Amino acid sequence: MEKIYIKGLLLRTIIGTNDIERVEKQDVLIDITLWADLKKAMESDSIEDTVDYKILKKKIISEVENSSFFLIEALAYKIAKICLEDEKVIKVQVNLEKPGALRFAKTVGVEIILNRKV
Numbered sequence: 001m002e003k004i005y006i007k008g009l010l011l012r013t014i015i016g017t018n019d020i021e022r023v024e025k026q027d028v029l030i031d032i033t034l035w036a037d038l039k040k041a042m043e044s045d046s047i048e049d050t051v052d053y054k055i056l057k058k059k060i061i062s063e064v065e066n067s068s069f070f071l072i073e074a075l076a077y078k079i080a081k082i083c084l085e086d087e088k089v090i091k092v093q094v095n096l097e098k099p100g101a102l103r104f105a106k107t108v109g110v111e112i113i114l115n116r117k118v
């Protein structure tokens with residue numbers, strides 16, 4: 001199984017449990033790893049035979065920038081579910097960070113891994 005990466009997707013959204021976090025959009029940094037069988041695409045050189053990560057990125061941007069989650073866990077899970085909507089994606093890993101969430105820490109993050117139900 002091969003992997004496709006989307007790294008360093010920096011978006012802004014309402015995220016957090018504090019009152020101020022419910023008003024002002026904050027940065028979230030997203031890394032995504034997609035597992036898929038890419039053998040056909042490697043031979044055909046055709047976008048139809050692979051995961052179209054441009055379309056996937058647009059769906060993720062739309063969802064994140066228009067969302068309002070309390071927890072980064074819930075937002076990361078939603079992103080993972082969006083990725084699994086593509087039938088070519090067998091497994092997905094979403095690393096989501098919220099820079100500046102904790103004083104004295106560079107970032108706080110979660111890692112969600114989901115497999116397609118067989």
